[in-house]
Every structure is written in structure tokens, then in C-alpha cells.
Amino acid sequence: MTLKEHAETFLALHQPGNPVILPTVWDAWSAKLVQESGFSAITVGSHPLANSLGRADNEGMTFTEVTARIKEITAAVDIPVSVDIESGYAQKPATLIEGLLEAGAVGLNIEDTVHSEGKRLRAPQEHADLVGELRQAADAAGVHVVVNARTDVFMRPDTGTPAERLDSALERMKLAAAAGADVLYPVGRHEPEVLRRLTSELPLPVNSIGIPAQDGRAYFAELGVARVSFGPFLQNALTEYANGLFGIWR
Template structure:
């Protein structure tokens, strides 16, 4: 699989509600090779793990250029579709974001609605949809269908009253879908009831975050999820095991 368009098409087709694509969250060539050797069909690059690996804080503590440097190393190491967490966009235009990702061979992105450069405020629903739309137009202009995973932080930031949070998240993500997203990411750990609402009421595949130690693919499949990623939890789980090994030698 050498064509970037082939990889983009393959990544998009892997998003199947009820048969979710599992995208191990990687941060360097070593972790990418580990996941590829495990037989996974595609990968996602996590901003938090990458930032940790280069000694920078999460929430856009590293630059977009630093992220691209690491993504280029990953795409050079594995011949798989790679999506990239671009946080809230690092203050870059949609055109620059898409151009940078294509330059390093990435075919997907995760865009969140928390604007780290502006005090961590949450973009308004239409504002976020407009940014998603800008990314879609830029990708179309570049001739590559970059798979856009539109994320909302309503749940993890506990924005507004809990009684209507699910409804507000659904409304927000529907706007992102209309703007050109390919999948929707209401990040957070939810009850089965909430997942069933999200997967039944949203028009696109839903991305769930999973704990790689305790979670199971079958449970997410039964809830209609179309995509599963690990956020920083895979790196954290490996750190726990590494500490156990190293403790024997202190």
C-alpha cells in the first residue's frame, strides 16, 4: 500500500459501526512497528503520548512542526494508514494543517473543540463545525480524502448541565457531520445507555476511547461503535509494566 489516496480510502472503509476499527495510539516508530506487527490495519498518533515522548506538555505544549517530525518517522516505519491527533489545530489554518499532514504521509486527523491557545475555551458548536468544514475543503482541494474525526470535549470538561449534555453533544456533532466530518468522537467513558444513544442518533461512525487493559472490542461492537482508540492509556499501561520490571533492579 503505497498511494496516499489508497491509504485514505482504506482508513475510511475501516470505519464500520458494529465492527469497529481498532486504532492503537502510537507515538514513535517503535510503538508503530509494535502495533503493525500485532496485525492492526491502521494506527493513530496521539498528541499526549508524542508530547510525553519528546519532553513537552500535552495541550499543544509542542508545536505542529514537532508533531509532524514524529509523524514522518512513523509513516516511514510502517506501511499503514495513519491518523494524527492535531489537538485544536496548533493555531494553524486548515490549509496548513492539511498540507502538513499530507507532506508526512498521514491520511486522517482528530480535531478537538478545546482551544488550548485561548485558555482552554470550548469552541462554539458552529465555530467548531466551521473549522471542520475548512479542513474538509482543504483536503478536497489537495485531492486527498483525509479522514476527519471531529471530537467534542463536552463530556470530559463537564460543560453545562449534565441533564442535557448528551443532547447538546449530539447537536454539536451533527453540525460537524454536516460540515464534512467522517467520524465523531464524544471523548469520555460513557454508560452503555449513552453509547447506544450516540451510535443510534448520530449519522456517522462513533469513535470510543478504550482502556487497552480492561476494555474489550466485542463490548464496543455490541454498542454500535465504529472506531476505537486508546488516547494516552496504552502508553500509560506500558509504563506501569516497565516500572514493574525496573523495580526488580533498584
């Protein structure tokens, strides 16, 4: 399957109320495990990826290091791969798209916390403009890279009260949608009423975060979610399980 076909397949999986489940991986082994378990696509998380190399999350790796690992992952599986590129590693949008496609990825997450600039939060239109530039670069490359626009406002108490953060997230996500995003990711663990408002008021499929040993597909389907990823929680769950096994040998 070509990159263009992978991208089209991946985009079609995003159906509100019938969510695609993307177990978040970090290397070729975890990617093959997910594919062999029957999942249709995968996403590579920045946190577990950094952990696997002994680096810090929040752009503790370079973009070149990220794409080197992505090449290993895409060589090991034949399902669509999306990549969390944090806030963009201070790279130009065209460089990001070129690097991801060269590595065999057909999707990306882009967040509005700028790690290379003291973790400042991009202004709403500033983030939307970046999303638009990524869309333009992908269009120029001839592959509809699936752009998952993320906002971190729910994770930032400094941005206001819970109600103010919800309003801010809706504003930011609507601007990103207008700029060319395919999926919207108001990251955080939300109460059902908040998640339902997000899925009902936002104009594009919504990505939510799940915890492997909790929730379940039906929970997110009922709330109108179109995509579920695990962030660092799959790696965390495997770590806890391994620690339990190791306990009998200490």
C-alpha cells in the same frame, strides 16, 4: 500504496458494529509494534506524543514538531496513520492538511477546546465551520483525509449537567457531520446506555476510547461503535508494566 489509497482504505475500516481498533502510538517503535501485531491502521495521540518528547499535552508542541515525528512514524510502517492535531495549533486549515499529507498521514482528530486561547470551548457552529474548512482543504489536495471531529463537552463539567452535556455533544456532532466530518468523537468514558444513544442518534461512525486491559472489541461492537482508540492508555499501561519490571532492580 498512495496517500489517496491509504485514505480510502482507512475510511472503509470505519464500520458501526465492526469497529476498527487503533492502538494509539507515539513514535516509530510503537507504530511498528502495532503493525507487527496485525492491526490495520494506527492513530498518533497528542498526549503520548508529547510525553515521548518531554513536552506537555494540550499543544505543548508546535505543529512543525508534530509533523517531524509523524514523518518518522509513516516511514516505519505501511498502514494508514491518523494524527491527533488537538485544536489545530492556531494554524490555518490548509496548512494543517498540507503538513499532514506531506508527513504521510491520511487522517486527523480535531477537538473543540482551543488551547491557544485559554482553553475556551468553540461554539458548536464555529467548530463545524473549522471541520468544513479542513474538508475543503483536503478536497483541494485530492486526498480524502479522514476527519474525526471531536467534542470535549463530556470532559467539561462547566458545560452543564450530564444530561445537558449529552444533548450538547449530539448537537455539536451533528453540525460537524453536516460540515463534512467522516467520524464523530464525543471523547470520554461513557456508560453503555450513553454510548448506545450516541451511536444510534449520530449520523456517522462513532469513535470511542478504550483501555487496553479492559473492555475488548466485542464490547464496543455490541454498542455500535465504529472506531476504538486508546488515547494515553496504551502508553500508560506499558509504563506501569515497566515500573513493575524495574522494581526488582531498585
